[in-house]
């Protein structure tokens with residue numbers, strides 16, 4: 001185990017011990033075989049470490065991931081541990097799914113997705129293929145295997161539309177969505193609800209908001225925080241698409257992992273949908289200034305027009321429902337999580353530079369900004 005991987009494991013384990021998970025929950029996960037699709041991704045690569053600790057030596061965490069969100073097809077973000085099994089494959093492939101479900105899977109966390117908004121605008125058909133066909137196939141295999149729980153990674157930005165009342169509560173749903181990704185994520189929840197109703201599957205819909213933290217490799221279709229850190233570390237100006245006064249509910253990835261683990265355990269979560277977020281607003285300007293200050297980047301900011309699909313001036317989630325249902329308790333201050341994010345970038349800079357998937361000219365979000 002190299003130092004960098006050891007540090008990543010310690011970070012997750014320290015977090016889990018601070019959260020003080022109840023003993024029934026700890027027993028619930030012990031010895032299980034759990035499938036995490038998208039387990040090599042930003043959120044998944046953290047979830048697998050938490051689950052590896054929880055299932056212990058009697059169980060295993062099986063990852064199904066086609067590594068499509070990084071440049072080189074190498075599972076470098078997956079820390080090699082004896083109870084983690086990586087399968088490089090596709091959620092749309094029967095061959096891969098048959099292989100996976102031979103492993104006596106009892107819980108599925110479905111995180112694989114065609115990420116995210118801009119990617120789906122550029123490739124709408126692939127977005128449907130992965131996010132809808134892939135989901136239905138996985139639900140079918142999970143149903144036949146009689147898995148106990150199926151946890152679906154939904155998205156806050158997909159459900160609530162552009163101008164709802166803040167904070168965003170679960171019972172408000174908008175039909176006015178602005179990207180195929182949003183439409184597909186919402187449709188995904190609807191398919192989950194169909195399988196829950198028709199086949200009595202125990203399904204939990206978790207709606208994440210703006211994840212950040214160790215594990216997310218920057219790229220043309222990635223979130224703003226890793227991309228800003230990447231550009232700042234390269235001494236480039238940070239491109240703000242809008243005025244910078246827009247806000248997001250940036251949520252530390254390990255807080256989201258806490259929500260997933262609790263969501264997979266509590267019976268009260270079954271058949272429900274709930275937000276997983278920090279429950280606080282941070283402006284893009286405030287975040288961008290912090291990035292430049294922390295990295296010593298003198299290149300400043302550049303302002304560009306807002307992207308057409310980006311119609312959300314503010315995002316703030318209500319986390320009341322998750323607090324009540326699953327005792328969700330996000331605890332990481334924005335700056336603390338951000339500093340952990342920077343540390344991970346510094347520790348992994350060589351790999352991050354190699355894996356970051358920027359392809360100038362392809363994505364209208366970064367066209368003209370990114371230098372090779």
Ligand SMILES: NC(=O)c1ccc[n+]([C@@H]2O[C@H](COP(=O)([O-])OP(=O)(O)OC[C@H]3O[C@@H](n4cnc5c(N)ncnc54)[C@H](O)[C@@H]3O)[C@@H](O)[C@H]2O)c1
Pocket residue numbers: 037038039040041042043044064065066067068069070089090091092110111112113114115116130134153154155156157207208209210211212223
């Ligand atoms: N990151 C966020 O801020 C955020 C917010 C809301 C919802 N979500 C949802 O949470 C989930 C995880 O997000 P993330 O940020 O970790 O994304 P990510 O892109 O880092 O991880 C997804 C993983 O899925 C894999 N994948 C893509 N297509 C696949 C396929 N056809 N078969 C197998 N694997 C495939 C990718 O290689 C990647 O490793 C996604 O479903 C995403 O839509 C994320």
